[in-house]
Amino acid sequence: MALKKARRREAEDGLNITSMMDMMTIILVFLLKSYSTQDISVAPSEDLELPVSSVKKAPEVAVNVVVSKKNIVVDGVPVLNLEHVPDEDNPGQKKLQIPEDERNGQLIEALLDELSKKAETAKDLGQQTGADDHAFKGRLLIQCDKKLPFEVLRQVMYTAGQAQFSEFKFVVYKQE
Amino acid sequence: MAVKRRTKKDEELNLVPIMNLVTILIPFLIMAAQFVQLAVIDSTLPAIGAPQPSDEKPDKPPLNLSLAITDRGVTVMGADAVLYPEGAPEVAEGEDRPPTIPCQSGGVCTSVEDYNWVKLTAKLNLVKDEYPDEEDANVILVPDNQIKYEVLVSTMDAARNDPGKPGADGKARMLFPNVVIAGGAM
Numbered sequence: 001m002a003l004k005k006a007r008r009r010e011a012e013d014g015l016n017i018t019s020m021m022d023m024m025t026i027i028l029v030f031l032l033k034s035y036s037t038q039d040i041s042v043a044p045s046e047d048l049e050l051p052v053s054s055v056k057k058a059p060e061v062a063v064n065v066v067v068s069k070k071n072i073v074v075d076g077v078p079v080l081n082l083e084h085v086p087d088e089d090n091p092g093q094k095k096l097q098i099p100e101d102e103r104n105g106q107l108i109e110a111l112l113d114e115l116s117k118k119a120e121t122a123k124d125l126g127q128q129t130g131a132d133d134h135a136f137k138g139r140l141l142i143q144c145d146k147k148l149p150f151e152v153l154r155q156v157m158y159t160a161g162q163a164q165f166s167e168f169k170f171v172v173y174k175q176e
Numbered sequence: 177m178a179v180k181r182r183t184k185k186d187e188e189l190n191l192v193p194i195m196n197l198v199t200i201l202i203p204f205l206i207m208a209a210q211f212v213q214l215a216v217i218d219s220t221l222p223a224i225g226a227p228q229p230s231d232e233k234p235d236k237p238p239l240n241l242s243l244a245i246t247d248r249g250v251t252v253m254g255a256d257a258v259l260y261p262e263g264a265p266e267v268a269e270g271e272d273r274p275p276t277i278p279c280q281s282g283g284v285c286t287s288v289e290d291y292n293w294v295k296l297t298a299k300l301n302l303v304k305d306e307y308p309d310e311e312d313a314n315v316i317l318v319p320d321n322q323i324k325y326e327v328l329v330s331t332m333d334a335a336r337n338d339p340g341k342p343g344a345d346g347k348a349r350m351l352f353p354n355v356v357i358a359g360g361a362m
Contacts, residue, residue, distance in 0.1 A: 017191050036208065055217050055332075090322075146329070148324065154357075167218070171215075172215055172329060173215070
């Protein structure tokens with residue numbers, strides 16, 4: 001006992017950081033493993049829970065439409081809010097829908113304006129650069145909450161189609 | 177003996193510069209770390225207007241597979257010749273035809289898991305046996321208005337490939353990966 005104590009006192013110059021280094025190394029390896037250079041990111045929230053799918057295809061950059069339980073967001077800009085109304089088919093239950101005064105039949109007018117602007121910008125960019133990579137291909141990334149009724153999704157897709165977006169990419173979580 | 181001498185002689189390794197480096201690397205890597213893996217499902221715009229006339233094969237009518245998704249189950253349409261070789265089952269007058277793949281609980285599906293995805297994949301396997309061509313990879317989804325998005329994604333998963341039945345290349349057998357979402361009833 002006495003010997004141990006003495007030895008420690010001898011080496012006592014500064015903090016012993018070896019164990020901290022061990023920890024840091026493990027954290028470093030773990031973080032390097034989960035390092036990714038994916039182009040798109042999602043901000044998960046209570047109102048936006050993506051479904052899980054077995055699909056393997058990696059996402060790519062495109063105009064981003066987020067349809068959460070609360071609102072529709074195009075490339076970070078909120079476009080309009082959704083509303084809960086009583087469902088006529090299932091009394092007592094509520095359904096999510098796009099307010100009727102915001103749309104013209106199937107067409108969501110505010111979304112059409114925003115997406116048309118995006119399409120124009122993308123087309124201009126494609127023409128100015130002249131490169132095939134930047135040409136406008138009508139790709140649209142759609143992030144949808146998993147509880148969203150198809151009615152809303154269809155109206156969004158229809159509107160996107162009117163704004164010359166024809167290739168939809170539904171963003172999902174990859175199954176582990 | 178030798179060990180004892182070394183501990184006394186060796187100077188402690190100076191780890192402070194490495195610590196500095198690591199502490200800077202860790203916040204940077206935390207920012208770049210992705211804890212959920214994302215993927216995308218491709219789909220094209222529902223075709224508007226009359227369907228394009230296809231080159232008809234004299235021996236076999238073209239496959240026009242569609243899946244109607246309702247809250248009672250999934251109905252496979254356009255492949256009756258495969259699924260019912262003896263003719264479609266009789267339906268009483270004035271009644272709707274029951275879905276091909278009803279919910280596991282029998283009545284109205286309560287959740288995504290309640291839909292019988294395994295059975296749907298098995299049925300689509302039968303259809304694929306009859307239409308093994310690469311071109312016959314299209315499936316049209318016709319969901320009801322209040323069908324949840326997650327059910328839609330699960331249907332696409334069930335129709336895409338069959339993990340239980342590896343194909344020639346050892347991967348899951350491809351069934352109908354090209355999904356088109358139809359407008360459904362307006």
